[in-house]
Amino acid sequence: MNVLDSTSTRPYLIRALYEWCTDNGFTPYVAVTVDDSVQVPREYVKNNEIVLNISFDATSSLKLGNDFIEFKARFAGSAREIMVPISHVIAIYARENGQGMAFPMVATSSPVPVSAAEPGTDVPDGTPVTAVTPVHPHSPGDGPEKIMQLVPESSAEAQDDDGSEPPDPPKSPRARPSLKRVK
Template sequence: MNALESTSTRPYLIRALYDWCTDNGLTPYVAVQVDDTVQVPREYVKNGEIVLNISFDATSSLKLGNEFIEFKARFAGSAREIIVPVNRVIAIYARENGQGMAFPVPAAAALPGEEPQRPSPLSSVPAAGAPADTEAKIVQLVTPEAPAGSGTEPPKPPSGPRPALKRVK
């Protein structure tokens, strides 16, 4: 079996990071690029994306399958059935510290009546030795202010007297 015939690693990585978050008392969030294959409350979609809390406390009947993430959740007090194709998940991370993983962004498709979606700040580069058109990609977060490889240095701390801690008895 070669790499093109194997199943996607995305659902396995999502489950692993979900387990890591819950094992460490963190809240797992998934960022989803919404199109007509995603069943979520459309009133909460912003710029073609939605972020969902998939913690045990926020969901009911959570199933992290190889093809779909399915669960029930409440939005403004109303119970909703959520179905997200795994290939539409663009990131999974812990709310408390932002640690997690981003995935290649699927091709954007505008919903009827919506404007075409803006490019996400997530950009992908092929993994070493992988063809550029395969799903095996490494994703890097790139901020608009400092693109990757721009050679900019991190900000320097402010100069002046150092703050001191005063002991009060």
């Protein structure tokens, strides 16, 4: 059996990282690219992506299969059925420390127009998935999947697309710390 005939490693890595998160007391989050094949509440989708909390406490009937992630969850108090194709999962990570893994995005033929969530709604904000070096979309004939690891936002190795270092952020003036005595 060669690499092109074997099954994707993505569902196995997702299950492994989910188990790692739960074993260490972390909250597993998945970032998902949304199109017509993804069943999620559209009002929580922003820029054709959604971040979902898939912890034991946040879901019921969670199934991490080879083709789909399926579960039931509450959004703004109402129960919703969620079904995400494994190929649309672009990252799984721990909310508390951002450790996890990012996967290449799948090329979609027609993005679904979605509205941004309204202010004040209960959107799972979590830790944003840190931008990583862009990866070309993967299709079944492109060869083995490329896997990326999430990097902290403060990483000194972060570079722009042209390979140059990003400019340093403006430094704030350092004031001497002071203590206030409260009686």
